Amino acid sequence: MGSPAMSIQKYLAFIKTVEYGSLTKAAEALGYTQSGISHMMNDLEAEWGIALLERKRSGVRITSDGLKILPHLQNVCHAHQKLLTEIEELHGLNSGLIRVGTFSSVATHWLPNMIKSFQKDYPNIEFELLLGDYTEIESWIIQGRVDCGFLTFPFNPDLESVFLERDRLLVILPEHHPLAERESFPLGALAEEPFMLLEKGGRGEIAEILKMHHIVPNVRFTTWDDYAIMAMVENGLGISILPELILKRNPYRIVQKELEVPAYREIGLAIKDSKTASLAVKRFLQYLQYRHRD
Structure with a gap:
């Protein structure tokens, strides 16, 4: 059956493939090759003896059996993320990675000082910055490519937002x-x-x-x-x-x-779901709110 961690990766690959309707796009979002995602889907179907996806030239579509399985896999992946967050909190902030989507003015004039100050308290936290425009940053947050992102209001109502500055x-x-x-x-x-x-x-x-x-x-x-x-x-x-x-x-x-x-323009920070965010991301959000409060 394979390791539990590998099973979780296969479940997540299936969820992303259904979300995007494409093996290629799911592979890009998760950092795999298209053939790697395809092998994971084949493994699941062989293991369970059911067809999960209909494969067509235009992409893939979930089967009726896949639809019945999907919510259970979503629950498993959500519970796994909560478990990892709990373990991370038990260990404290000895390590971690925060992926931030940002546009040029914030990247140039805010983030260097923000990160320098934040790392005085949390020196082992690493940052990965992705520079883009508002639309790209919003889609990166929704897709999970970044943990949080700087945007201007009004925000997508599906995202949680924190106002920072005018x-x-x-x-x-x-x-x-x-x-x-x-x-x-x-x-x-x-x-x-x-x-x-x-x-x-x-x-x-x-x-x-x-x-x-x-x-x-x-x-x-x-x-x-x-x-x-x-x-x-x-x-x-x-x-x-x-x-x-x-x-x-x-x-x-x-x-x-x-x-x-x-x-x-009103600048804020957006996040998909603060409840499932890592401890490092939660601390960074708290830091930004404290730094910019009146």
């Missing part, structure tokens, strides 16, 4: 722009200049703000790369709006101005 959105201009001396930037002027639009994974808080104020910008360039936008603005190709966090320590010759109606 980040101002500022207009950036070339140094010698006619409005560079103004105390704040007039909303109407946003529609009069070539505009560089920042969008991260289809979730564009800047586009939403423009829409809210009924402003139709003259968009010349769209990207998720904050630094590409700064370079273009510095070279006089247009203006843009960027989060204040990414503008800290920027090397470009640009001017930052608050909008005449101040605008913000």
Whole structure:
């Protein structure tokens, strides 16, 4: 029958294959080869004498027998994760890995100090950072590829979230722009200049703000790369709006101005389920909440 640990891996492989409808996608999510997942499914079917999956060119589909088995396997995997968490808590935080999904401004300006401070208390905890846009980070959390991730509100309602900070959105201009001396930037002027639009994974808080104020910008360039936008603005190709966090320590010759109606993005941390999170992840969440509380 094989070891209990191997059985759990096969159960999880089956659950993920059903979830994705694809052996290849399940393999990618779990870090196996496609043939490895296929062997696990064959082993389960041979061991139990039932067909769990219908294999087609377009992917795989769960059989009626598989549907009856699925909730029991989900319960077993959930109980196993709880067991591992309990054992981890009994051992204390002598080791552990925290996988964090993050976007560029948080990775550059928040996380280095956060991790440095956290590791003073927990020096043996390791971090793995995955850099992506909002949509990618959200999907990584749901798929279990990361333990938690930084996102902007509103969050997916299926995720648990912790509010951390409001980040101002500022207009950036070339140094010698006619409005560079103004105390704040007039909303109407946003529609009069070539505009560089920042969008991260289809979730564009800047586009939403423009829409809210009924402003139709003259968009010349769209990207998720904050630094590409700064370079273009510095070279006089247009203006843009960027989060204040990414503008800290920027090397470009640009001017930052608050909008005449101040605008913000709200940054938080999301997690799939805090109850089943490892002790290391729970401690990190507590640390972030304490660090950012008013």
